[in-house]
Amino acid sequence: MIDLRSDTKTEPSPEMRRAIASAEVGDEQRREDPTVNLLEQRGAELLGLEESVYLPTATMANEIALKLHGEPGDELLTEEHSHVLIAELGGPAVFAGLLSRPLVGKHGRISPEQIRAAAHLVEDFHTPRTRVVSIENTHNSAGGRVWPLEELDAVVDCCRELGLKLHLDGARLFNASVALGVPAARISGRADTVTICLSKGLGCPLGALLAGSSELMLKARRLKHMFGGAMRQAGIVAAAGVYALEHNIDRLAEDHARARRLAQGLARAGVPVEPDDVETNFVQIDVGPLGLSQAEALERAQQAGVGVSGTVYPTRLRAVTHLDIDDGDIEQAIELLPGALGAASLARA
Numbered sequence: 609m610i611d612l613r614s615d616t617k618t619e620p621s622p623e624m625r626r627a628i629a630s631a632e633v634g635d636e637q638r639r640e641d642p643t644v645n646l647l648e649q650r651g652a653e654l655l656g657l658e659e660s661v662y663l664p665t666a667t668m669a670n671e672i673a674l675k676l677h678g679e680p681g682d683e684l685l686t687e688e689h690s691h692v693l694i695a696e697l698g699g700p701a702v703f704a705g706l707l708s709r710p711l712v713g714k715h716g717r718i719s720p721e722q723i724r725a726a727a728h729l730v731e732d733f734h735t736p737r738t739r740v741v742s743i744e745n746t747h748n749s750a751g752g753r754v755w756p757l758e759e760l761d762a763v764v765d766c767c768r769e770l771g772l773k774l775h776l777d778g779a780r781l782f783n784a785s786v787a788l789g790v791p792a793a794r795i796s797g798r799a800d801t802v803t804i805c806l807s808k809g810l811g812c813p814l815g816a817l818l819a820g821s822s823e824l825m826l827k828a829r830r831l832k833h834m835f836g837g838a839m840r841q842a843g844i845v846a847a848a849g850v851y852a853l854e855h856n857i858d859r860l861a862e863d864h865a866r867a868r869r870l871a872q873g874l875a876r877a878g879v880p881v882e883p884d885d886v887e888t889n890f891v892q893i894d895v896g897p898l899g900l901s902q903a904e905a906l907e908r909a910q911q912a913g914v915g916v917s918g919t920v921y922p923t924r925l926r927a928v929t930h931l932d933i934d935d936g937d938i939e940q941a942i943e944l945l946p947g948a949l950g951a952a953s954l955a956r957a
């Protein structure tokens with residue numbers, strides 16, 4: 609199967625496996641694992657923040673971050689389809705006790721005006737205090753969309769002015785930095801906390817980093833332990849992260865180019881796709897005009913040998929390019945998907 613379901617589907621490359629096999633390790637709970645320490649240091653440098661903490665997953669990183677920023681009863685503002693809101697099982701309510709207030713975004717982005725209008729800043733005996741804003745870049749549900757820097761800066765400025773903490777869920781932050789052609793630190797450096805995921809486009813079997821000030825990361829290390837995320841000889845997998853930060857960031861441009869090629873090829877063949885919406889490694893396909901439900905379309909694609917996945921939108925699918933997808937896979941997907949989805953009639957129409 610040509611597996612375009614997610615960029616989480618990558619398997620460690622032979623070179624990454626070699627780095628894993630030769631990793632120096634130690635007890636990471638005691639901060640004695642040299643490979644974990646190196647990964648945390650490199651991650652912090654790349655993100656332009658003082659320190660980073662190695663964690664098993666990006667979900668844990670997001671949940672720890674939100675717990676750092678708010679107390680039970682405080683309010684979180686975030687875009688309505690953000691991962692922290694729709695895909696972490698209500699974690700912000702469970703772990704941090706936060707009341708989440710969804711804002712309707714455009715391409716996954718929210719504006720300073722929306723934050724200003726929604727934030728409860730006056731302390732009284734009725735309204736919850738707004739304490740934290742969480743944004744996502746690239747935005748998964750919006751189709752891998754990237755925040756333009758000026759919009760990002762405006763949200764950071766607004767949070768500063770209103771005294772709100774800003775968490776950046778940058779599970780795919782490097783996709784954003786490569787798409788914009790700017791260092792990752794230009795995107796992440798002004799946030800209070802930043803999550804990056806190592807097991808998506810970067811191709812690691814697992815792992816994530818949470819970055820921020822040393823003061824906050826000390827608290828994050830305590831929460832990591834409390835969440836059950838403090839490990840032992842974790843350098844064995846952190847070695848994959850060190851390898852990925854060195855070798856797998858710039859090449860994300862190839863994934864983006866392949867996603868664009870896929871979108872253009874599908875659009876030419878009559879599949880409802882907007883190539884101009886493809887900013888990174890996601891292609892969104894609207895099967896509504898083809899008279900198919902999401903489930904029917906997924907099944908047909910699968911039968912044809914192409915794995916795609918569903919989205920929060922009832923008729924929209926997504927195809928995601930990654931390290932284990934090459935040019936040949938893209939050509940084949942362009943061959944197979946239009947027929948499987950019955951798009952030929954639209955192409956002729």
Ligand SMILES: Cc1ncc(COP(=O)(O)O)c(C=O)c1O
Pocket residue numbers: 664665666667668670691692744746747748777779780805807816
């Ligand atoms: C934007 C975003 N944040 C966080 C996560 C969580 O990642 P993990 O599976 O490592 O917990 C994902 C996973 O898809 C994601 O897309």
